[in-house]
Amino acid sequence: MTATIDAIRRGRIFYLFVMPFAVLTILFGVWPILLSIQVSFTASATALRPEPTYVGFANYAKVFADPIFLASLSRTLIYTALSVVANLAFALAFAMLLASALITRGNLFFRLALFLPVVTPDVAGYVVWRWLYDRSFGALNAFLDIVGLPAFAGLSGKDTAMAALLIAELWHHAGFYMIIFLANLAMRDRSLEEAAHIDGATAWQRWRYVILPQLRPALIINTVYALIQFLKTFTVVVVMTKGGPTDATNFVSYYAYQLFDQGRYGEATAMATILFAVVIVISMSAYLIGERGARR
Amino acid sequence: MRMRPSDILLRIGAYAAAGVVSLVFLYPYWWMLVSAFRPTRAIMSNPLKLFPERIDFSIFSEIGRIGGVDLWVYVWNSVLITGLSTLLSVVVTALGAYALVRRPDLPGFRFLRYGFLVAIMYPYMLLVIPVYIVMFKLGLLGSHAGIILFLALGPIQFFLFEQFFRAIPGEVIEAAIIDGASEAQILFRIVLPVAAPISATVALITFLLNWSQWFPILIVSKSPDTYTLPVALLSMNSELGSNFQGIMALAVLTTLPIAVLFLLAQKRVMEGMASGAVKG
Numbered sequence: 001m002t003a004t005i006d007a008i009r010r011g012r013i014f015y016l017f018v019m020p021f022a023v024l025t026i027l028f029g030v031w032p033i034l035l036s037i038q039v040s041f042t043a044s045a046t047a048l049r050p051e052p053t054y055v056g057f058a059n060y061a062k063v064f065a066d067p068i069f070l071a072s073l074s075r076t077l078i079y080t081a082l083s084v085v086a087n088l089a090f091a092l093a094f095a096m097l098l099a100s101a102l103i104t105r106g107n108l109f110f111r112l113a114l115f116l117p118v119v120t121p122d123v124a125g126y127v128v129w130r131w132l133y134d135r136s137f138g139a140l141n142a143f144l145d146i147v148g149l150p151a152f153a154g155l156s157g158k159d160t161a162m163a164a165l166l167i168a169e170l171w172h173h174a175g176f177y178m179i180i181f182l183a184n185l186a187m188r189d190r191s192l193e194e195a196a197h198i199d200g201a202t203a204w205q206r207w208r209y210v211i212l213p214q215l216r217p218a219l220i221i222n223t224v225y226a227l228i229q230f231l232k233t234f235t236v237v238v239v240m241t242k243g244g245p246t247d248a249t250n251f252v253s254y255y256a257y258q259l260f261d262q263g264r265y266g267e268a269t270a271m272a273t274i275l276f277a278v279v280i281v282i283s284m285s286a287y288l289i290g291e292r293g294a295r296r
Numbered sequence: 297m298r299m300r301p302s303d304i305l306l307r308i309g310a311y312a313a314a315g316v317v318s319l320v321f322l323y324p325y326w327w328m329l330v331s332a333f334r335p336t337r338a339i340m341s342n343p344l345k346l347f348p349e350r351i352d353f354s355i356f357s358e359i360g361r362i363g364g365v366d367l368w369v370y371v372w373n374s375v376l377i378t379g380l381s382t383l384l385s386v387v388v389t390a391l392g393a394y395a396l397v398r399r400p401d402l403p404g405f406r407f408l409r410y411g412f413l414v415a416i417m418y419p420y421m422l423l424v425i426p427v428y429i430v431m432f433k434l435g436l437l438g439s440h441a442g443i444i445l446f447l448a449l450g451p452i453q454f455f456l457f458e459q460f461f462r463a464i465p466g467e468v469i470e471a472a473i474i475d476g477a478s479e480a481q482i483l484f485r486i487v488l489p490v491a492a493p494i495s496a497t498v499a500l501i502t503f504l505l506n507w508s509q510w511f512p513i514l515i516v517s518k519s520p521d522t523y524t525l526p527v528a529l530l531s532m533n534s535e536l537g538s539n540f541q542g543i544m545a546l547a548v549l550t551t552l553p554i555a556v557l558f559l560l561a562q563k564r565v566m567e568g569m570a571s572g573a574v575k576g
Contacts, residue, residue, distance in 0.1 A: 004403050011402045013479045014395040021392025022408055024449050027434070029415025032426035039426070048429065094317065102310035112559070113318035115566055116325070119558045121508035123526040124550040127533050127543060128324045131331075137540055139327055142343040171321060176569065183570045221574060232419040235511070239530065253421050260425050272422035279419060 040269040047265040059270040068247070069255060069271065073278075076251045079162055080230040087170050087230075088222055091177035092215075096207075098178075099185040111182075114175035122172055126239035129168040130155065133240075155241055161248045165236050172236075173229060177222045184218035185211075220290035224283045231279050328551070331544040339540065356549075359542040362528055363520045371549070374507060374524040377440060381447035382502040386495050388448055393457035394487065398469075416451040421511055428515050438518030446516065447506050452572035453498050459571065460494040461487070497568040500561050507554050525550040 008015065040059055042052035063069050094114065098107055117125055132138050133154030141151045153160045188211065196206045234253045237243060243250035243258070252275050260268035326346070331339055332355060333348035360367050396409055415423070427446060428437075436442030464487065472482050510526040517523060520531070529546045532539075558565055 007401075008403055011399055014399045014402055014405075017391040017483070018395035018405070018408065020388040021395075021449075024388060024445060025392075025408060025412045025415060027430060028427055028446050028449065029418075029423075030411045032423055032430050033415060033418055035429055036422070036426040039429070048432075094314070097310055097314055100310065102307050103314060106311070106314075108562075110314045110318050111566070112562060113321045115562070116555060116558065117321060118569075119504045119508075119554060119565065121510075121526045121550050121554060123508070123510050123530050123533075124328075124547045125324070127529060127547050128328045130533070131540065131543070132324060132327065137336075137339055137343055139323075139343045146344070171324070175321075176573075179566050179570045180573060183574070217574075225573065228417070232421065234421045239533065253419055256422060257425070268425060272419065272425065275419055275422060276417075280417065283417075 036269045036272055039265050040273050042266055044264045044266040055266070059266040060274070063267055063270045063274065066267075068250070069252070071247065072250050072252050072255045075162075075249075076231060076233070076253075079166070079233065079251060080227060082162075083166055083169060083230040083233075084223065084226040086166060087174050087177055087226055088219070090170060091174045091222070092181050094174075095178045095181035095185060096211075099182060111175075111179070114178055116175070117172050118175045120172070122235045123239055125172050126168055126236050129164075129171070130240045133164055156245060158245050158248045161241055161245060165233075165240060165249055168240065169230070169233070169236050173226075177226065180218045180222050181215065184215050188214045216290065220287060223286050223290065227283050227286055228279055231282065232275070325551070325555070328544050328547050332541065332548045334541065336540045355541050355545045359532075359539070359545055362532055362542075362546070363523075365520045365523070365528075367528075367549075369521065370523055370525050370528040373440070373522060374526075377443055377447065377513070377522075377524055378503055378507045381444045381506050382499055384444060384448040385450065385453055385502045385506075386499050389450075389453045389498070390457050390488075390491065390495060393454055394461050394483065397458055397461040412449075412454065415449075416454075424512050424515050427512065431516050437516060438522060439516075440522055442516045443513050443522060446512050447509055450502065450505065452505070452569065453502055456494060456498050456501075456568060456572045457491075460491060464490070497564050500557075500565055501568050501572070504554055504558060504565065 039047045039052075041054050041056065043055050043058075046052040094110075097103060098110055103110070132140050133152070135141060135151075135154075135156065138154075140154070144151055152164075154164045155161050192210050192214075193206055196210045201210070232253050233251050234257070237249055237251060237254045241249045243254050252271060256268045256271040256275065259271065330346065330348050333351055334345070338345075338349060356367075362370070396405055399405060400409070431437045431442045431446075434442070436445070468486065469482055472486055477485070507524075508526060510524070510530055513522065513524055513527050514530070517527070520528065523531070525546070529543070529550050532546060533543055
């Protein structure tokens with residue numbers, strides 16, 4: 001005990017340095033999370049009072065019995081799976097193209113074109129996409145009409161709304177995954193490719209067995225980031241669809257927010273806790289699967 | 297080395313693919329810009345026109361008041377909130393990450409680091425909901441201060457500083473201690489001068505990220521008086537019978553400063569974001 005106090009006394013200047021960071025982390029990080037978990041065990045009507053009524057796991061039971069939530073959860077998982085695959089495949093393909101010997105001049109222009117949407121305010125980007133898809137204002141259907149392709153229902157179609165969101169989100173995020181792949185590609189050992197080439201490996205074999213294994217670090221990072229990113233998809237829904245048409249894009253975080261907006265704090269925070277658990281379990285397992293593969 | 301005809305074809309194909317994809321990615325910006333200068337009726341009759349009929353800035357005076365608040369208030373809020381939260385973020389995160397890297401053994405430091413890591417894993421929009429309750433309890437709802445404080449913490453800032461401080465060789469600091477330097481002297485004379493470039497990178501990235509923020513600002517605000525440009529854009533976009541040309545003009549105002557800043561500092565931004573992510 002005295003040893004601890006002594007350590008604190010001698011390290012007091014470091015406590016001074018860390019103080020503002022600690023205050024912000026506790027006030028706007030740790031405390032809200034604990035509060036959120038606490039509220040998830042209380043009755044919504046009393047949640048904000050000094051003495052809330054505790055209801056045990058009733059909110060969780062209510063959430064798991066709610067067909068809208070269950071549909072929303074499976075919709076979120078499907079959307080996440082599709083988005084992760086689409087974004088990573090696209091980003092990897094484009095990074096390979098830019099890293100290849102085929103493209104020398106203009107490399108920076110292509111990089112900038114794909115990365116600019118990453119730093120563009122997401123609200124502004126999605127607002128523009130929302131109107132691009134519009135049937136009367138939008139450029140997309142006007143273009144499809146000119147080249148003689150059938151119209152794309154976009155955000156107004158029950159079956160196309162999710163695809164429309166996926167495309168807009170890919171536009172916003174793919175550049176980020178691309179630069180991670182490019183950083184990894186720049187660090188690879190090129191002599192291995194030459195050796196494989198001399199040994200008579202085809203281009204496909206060189207890519208599959210020489211280059212791809214070296215991209216494992218970028219693949220793990222991107223997969224974990226993309227999983228976290230798309231599991232909590234929110235802004236694009238608020239800007240473009242508000243969960244519609246008929247719940248076709250009502251993902252968990254948006255549904256939880258709607259409940260919060262209606263004052264159903266208990267259920268909203270229970271949903272938040274469930275989504276948090278899902279995010280942790282899925283991203284940790286993706287990470288562990290990736291790491292185990294690396295050791296083999 | 298002479299190229300074979302098949303190589304030339306391959307090359308043309310590669311440029312065509314990269315070019316088409318890049319133009320598709322850039323087209324929304326062009327469309328936004330052109331639409332901001334075209335009357336709504338003109339866009340409806342021909343959405344694909346590549347240039348406006350005429351250059352006319354009157355739309356910006358037309359959207360001079362949005363939601364009962366002057367446009368320049370949103371601009372000012374964006375500059376104020378983004379600028380101050382960036383400054384705060386750099387100072388607070390640099391000092392915090394430095395202390396945590398130098399003395400991870402001190403009581404409570406390990407807990408603090410884990411607390412921070414869990415907080416950044418928590419789905420952001422769901423963290424914001426309890427933050428509303430915290431702001432309510434602290435009496436910060438509806439204030440600029442509440443928004444600025446909340447935006448001052450972020451994962452990429454912390455990881456960039458942590459990575460940088462870890463890379464400072466221990467011998468440099470030990471030598472200074474042997475020479476009798478105090479911890480304050482080590483920080484101000486040795487560490488901070490070499491941390492200037494990384495601080496610039498963190499400031500740049502934080503500015504870009506915080507300019508785009510909207511949800512925490514919407515939640516902490518009690519009225520449009522504390523809205524920034526993206527929040528104003530969102531509320532304008534949600535109105536019924538919306539003014540399409542006005543929305544595009546506001547989107548241009550929201551995007552343009554950030555696009556210019558990014559293009560001026562693109563190398564630093566892309567490298568910084570990549571290395572901050574690789575660490576996390």
